[in-house]
Amino acid sequence: MKRIFLLIGLILATVIGVSAQEVVEKDGIYYFDSKPYTGSYIGTFENGNTKFSLFLKNGKKDGEMKVYFESGKLNEIRHYKKNEMDGTWVTYNENEVQVGLANYKDGQKNGEWKVWDDQGNLIYEMNYANGEKSGTWKKFDAAGKILSERTF
Numbered sequence: 306m307k308r309i310f311l312l313i314g315l316i317l318a319t320v321i322g323v324s325a326q327e328v329v330e331k332d333g334i335y336y337f338d339s340k341p342y343t344g345s346y347i348g349t350f351e352n353g354n355t356k357f358s359l360f361l362k363n364g365k366k367d368g369e370m371k372v373y374f375e376s377g378k379l380n381e382i383r384h385y386k387k388n389e390m391d392g393t394w395v396t397y398n399e400n401e402v403q404v405g406l407a408n409y410k411d412g413q414k415n416g417e418w419k420v421w422d423d424q425g426n427l428i429y430e431m432n433y434a435n436g437e438k439s440g441t442w443k444k445f446d447a448a449g450k451i452l453s454e455r456t457f
Contacts, residue, residue, distance in 0.1 A: 333388055334364040341365075350375045359385075374399055386411075398423050408433075422447070432457075 328337050328346055335342045341364025348356040354377040359370035365388035372381040378399060384392030389412035396405030402425045408416030413436035420429040426447045432440035438457040446452050 335361050336364060362387075384409075410435075 328335050328342055330336075335346060342361050343363055344361060345358065346361050347358045350356050352375065354375060355371075355373050356375075357370060357372045359366055360368040362368075366385035367387060368385065370381075370383040370385060371379060372383065374380050376399065378401060379397055381397070382393075382395045383390070384394065386392070390409035391411060392409060394405070394407040394409065395403060396407075398404050400423065402421070402423060404421045404423065404425075406417065406419040407414070408418065410416070414433035415435060416433065418429075418431040418433065419427060421427050424447075427445050427449065429445070430443040431438070432442070434440075441454055441456045443451055444453045
């Protein structure tokens, strides 16, 4: 029975042992024990709240990353593929209102982008293709009326 508790203790120490203080980021690559780290990684604020959570594969960001305000509320959801921005990014303000939407592919701006004010009113609607401005960009007033348009 003592062996089982000892074994469980060692397993828990190993699983819990990888903390933000032990994982080191250098030039965009995350290391643990001098080797590129693979696994979940959570950083915290001094108050103990989660600052960010992400998954690393061979030391590189890969998959969803969540960024939080110090209050604990969600600030951003980001996506990475082999350490490059890839997929949809969503930004929220402290009042949990969505204020940004961005899309990336292979590290470049690609697809629909939108910006809202703190009350959730759409301000800008934009598009990118392979990092270049494309389509019709629109600017709106608080009532949703188009103030200006520009085509790229």
